[in-house]
Amino acid sequence: MEKKQRNKFESGLYVTATPIGNLGDITLRAIDLLKAADFIACEDKRVSGKLLSYYEIDTPMISYHDHNAQEVMPRILDELGSGKIIALISDAGTPLISDPGYRLVNECRANDIMVTSLPGASAILCALTNAGMPTNNFLFQGFLPPKMQARQNEIKKFKSVDASIIYYESPKRLLACLKDLNTVLGNREAAVCRELTKLYEETRKGSLESLIEHYEDSPTPKGEIVIIVSPPEKTEGAVNDLDDALKNALEKLSVKEAVAAVTYMTGRKRKEVYKRALELSDNGRGE
Structure with a gap:
């Protein structure tokens, strides 16, 4: 042009x-x-x-x-x-x-x-869709501080946030970052996405402990890195939230439709939502 x-x-x-x-x-x-x-x-x-x-x-x-x-x-x-x-x-x-x-x-x-x-x-969205993490809520944190204490303090701020958390990280700090994430957040599911869209693209998914073990036994990786950490496990309060969401949906929708809507809205596993929907409905009518 x-x-x-x-x-x-x-x-x-x-x-x-x-x-x-x-x-x-x-x-x-x-x-x-x-x-x-x-x-x-x-x-x-x-x-x-x-x-x-x-x-x-x-x-x-x-x-x-x-x-x-x-x-x-x-x-x-x-x-x-x-x-x-x-x-x-x-x-x-x-x-x-x-x-x-x-x-x-x-x-x-x-x-x-x-x-x-x-x-x-966008590396954020590319990594998120590659990783297979819940996408209904996600939080981008960018690069964490290079020093351990500052990094852990920053991670701690969002420990209870019900969202997939996305970080950028350099290859030389990847292992230290994974260890701090595990220390602060516990052994959550996570993914390390590297060299996205490039020839040697790689997405490695597993628990934080398994990822730490892998990178401890591997050479320092190369390229641009995105880390995604899953939301915290659901608490009793979150179960009540699921019930409320299902009850509201079941007033207007069939069980099948309600399960689909609540699964999408909450990011919960369909099997879990379906089981609870059957328990809350009279006998699973509409399925």
Whole structure:
């Protein structure tokens, strides 16, 4: 697409997702936008340059990251104020996730500059869907602190949250992180997702203790890592919540429909929900 076709996009900031590994994982609209933009704000020109070269995009780049944000942001805002089209991208995935882009978005909003997102690849969602963990509730925690005590304190804050918890981690700290998760949360089910969408993609799932045992006996892994930890086991109070949800559903739905709805809503195992539904219903009518 030539620059003359830039009228497909109005002036403003476009938060644009890029691939997390496989260069084919980018939308057609993102490619059009990157070609039409006046310039691209990226974290590292060398990293983003590989993607742009692959798609024969020659749009100028400007480096924008934590260390130069105060210096570069005023220039970006000036360009946007004069009617320019600017794409904001990260080194990989969806911008603003564990990077400083939100500050720029806030400034644009404060100055009535149009901001929109072009969705695409995200390591968080890719890992979550690969792992087979409950998805009705999940919490993204980003990178944990590098020191053990600080890391355990951070993990402890969300110990009782009824959600799958997602962390980013470096290969060299993976084993220490798994040990701290086990110490604080107990031996929950977890998954380690590595090199997502790339040639050596791997998702290893099991209890935290089994994962610790595996990585203790293996060389330090390579690549980008996402850890997902399952929610805490259901308590007696959670059983009461299940009963309440089933009773409400059974007032309007058949047993089969109620089981399907409550299983989806709570993330509980269907077999467990079905058994309890039969106990609560008169004799399983509607199944």
